[in-house]
Amino acid sequence: MRIHFHGAARTVTGSMHLLEVNGSKLLLDCGLFQGPRQETYARNRNFPFDPRQIEAVILSHAHIDHSGNLPHLVKQGFQGPIYATPATAHLADLMLRDAGHIQEGDARFINKKRSERGEALIEPLYTEEDGAQVKPYFRAVSYDVSFEPIPGVSARLVDAGHILGSAAAVLDIQERGRRIRVWYSGDIGRPKLPLLRDPVLPDAADVLVMECTYGDRPQPDPQWAYQQLRDIVKVTVQRGGKVIIPAFAVGRTQELVYCLHRMMHSGEAPRLPVYVDSPLAVNASEIFRMHPECFDAETLAFMRQYKHPALDFEQLTYIHAVEESKALNDRETPMVIIAASGMAETGRVLHHLRNNIANPRNTILIVSWQAPHTLGRRLVEGERFVKIFGELYERRAQVVTINGFSAHAGQDLLVEYALRVKGKAKQVILVHGEPNPANTLRKILIQKHLEPVYYPDLHQNMEI
Numbered sequence: 001m002r003i004h005f006h007g008a009a010r011t012v013t014g015s016m017h018l019l020e021v022n023g024s025k026l027l028l029d030c031g032l033f034q035g036p037r038q039e040t041y042a043r044n045r046n047f048p049f050d051p052r053q054i055e056a057v058i059l060s061h062a063h064i065d066h067s068g069n070l071p072h073l074v075k076q077g078f079q080g081p082i083y084a085t086p087a088t089a090h091l092a093d094l095m096l097r098d099a100g101h102i103q104e105g106d107a108r109f110i111n112k113k114r115s116e117r118g119e120a121l122i123e124p125l126y127t128e129e130d131g132a133q134v135k136p137y138f139r140a141v142s143y144d145v146s147f148e149p150i151p152g153v154s155a156r157l158v159d160a161g162h163i164l165g166s167a168a169a170v171l172d173i174q175e176r177g178r179r180i181r182v183w184y185s186g187d188i189g190r191p192k193l194p195l196l197r198d199p200v201l202p203d204a205a206d207v208l209v210m211e212c213t214y215g216d217r218p219q220p221d222p223q224w225a226y227q228q229l230r231d232i233v234k235v236t237v238q239r240g241g242k243v244i245i246p247a248f249a250v251g252r253t254q255e256l257v258y259c260l261h262r263m264m265h266s267g268e269a270p271r272l273p274v275y276v277d278s279p280l281a282v283n284a285s286e287i288f289r290m291h292p293e294c295f296d297a298e299t300l301a302f303m304r305q306y307k308h309p310a311l312d313f314e315q316l317t318y319i320h321a322v323e324e325s326k327a328l329n330d331r332e333t334p335m336v337i338i339a340a341s342g343m344a345e346t347g348r349v350l351h352h353l354r355n356n357i358a359n360p361r362n363t364i365l366i367v368s369w370q371a372p373h374t375l376g377r378r379l380v381e382g383e384r385f386v387k388i389f390g391e392l393y394e395r396r397a398q399v400v401t402i403n404g405f406s407a408h409a410g411q412d413l414l415v416e417y418a419l420r421v422k423g424k425a426k427q428v429i430l431v432h433g434e435p436n437p438a439n440t441l442r443k444i445l446i447q448k449h450l451e452p453v454y455y456p457d458l459h460q461n462m463e464i
């Protein structure tokens with residue numbers, strides 16, 4: 001049996017790993033690569049395999065860098081099942097349609113400018129209708145329920161604690177009289193975060209394929225991140241400015257809302273309007289209500305009292321219509337605006353940045369990892385002039401980064417995760433991480449006598 005690393009290899013985005021077993025082909029995730037526009041188009045539209053030959057997909061979770069290229073897979077001939085937890089299947093359908101809608105809208109906006117300049121028009125990567133075509137292929141499987149995605153593979157999903165419905169895939173494989181267990185981590189969450197249960201750690205595996213996004217550093221304590229957010233809100237309000245937060249609509253948005261609710265309710269921060277300006281986040285919040293099986297005990301206790309700390313409070317407004325979104329830019333009073341996308345590449349957050357980036361009273365708050373070449377990364381790196389919708393803007397707003405809100409495990413938990421297979425695993429394979437975090441984690445694991453540890457190149461394949 002072989003595994004091919006066709007995405008999230010020596011980078012973070014575009015998770016996609018092809019497993020060949022007993023003459024069948026199983027795809028682990030089918031994520032969207034995010035980077036320079038031309039490379040993004042080329043890599044996402046051209047698979048290094050024939051989608052018609054893929055017999056099944058196991059989807060670890062709904063984030064676009066893990067699910068976002070499913071529309072192209074289906075459009076190019078895939079006809080098999082896509083296995084995922086019920087919450088992931090529900091969220092992914094919503095997110096894929098939303099991604100297509102956003103790409104269509106962004107293409108229209110950019111093309112208007114390009115047409116005025118006499119430049120060639122662009123096409124959206126895919127459409128809302130393309131995204132909708134994926135839904136019939138989802139097969140919902142609850143945590144810890146065995147299923148057979150391809151002949152000779154018995155699989156089950158265990159809670160990854162990353163976002164609603166996220167899972168690691170445990171694959172018990174039998175091929176030519178040989179039995180091995182492959183554990184694919186997906187994205188590993190963090191313990192003690194609000195809302196979700198802690199991640200399940202590996203119990204045994206012959207091959208561990210695991211993410212290493214933060215392999216070079218531990219994550220700050222969630223309470224530290226909370227205090228940083230509180231202080232940023234207070235300082236920005238004193239300046240009379242707005243806090244603009246590019247945030248993933250699923251997971252990060254709900255966590256931020258929870259923290260803002262907590263600090264305003266306790267009097268630690270002034271009460272001010274909080275706007276969630278993302279149709280996807282609005283709909284995702286409804287899906288959160290529909291999947292209490294994913295929540296931890298604390299959140300369930302709130303819900304039993306007909307409350308949900310991450311979805312509802314007095315200062316919170318969900319923005320539905322485009323006109324409501326545009327109206328926020330006409331208001332001069334302090335507020336918090338949370339809008340997708342998390343890497344500031346698409347969606348309504350671009351309009352808020354365009355209208356607020358030049359005002360030194362405002363704060364642009366970055367709360368997640370930013371892929372290279374994205375607008376979010378350029379802001380983090382302190383670039384003074386940035387392009388938004390093809391036009392150059394001077395950044396005069398303050399840019400602040402808080403890493404402690406990441407839903408990814410830090411170095412300490414990644415080490416603990418990997419060491420759970422020490423003495424059993426014959427291979428540990430690091431994916432979904434840039435070179436420095438991966439190599440740092442690899443050295444630590446080898447020092448702790450867990451080896452061999454591999455960090456494969458893009459499209460590399462390995463015998464397992």
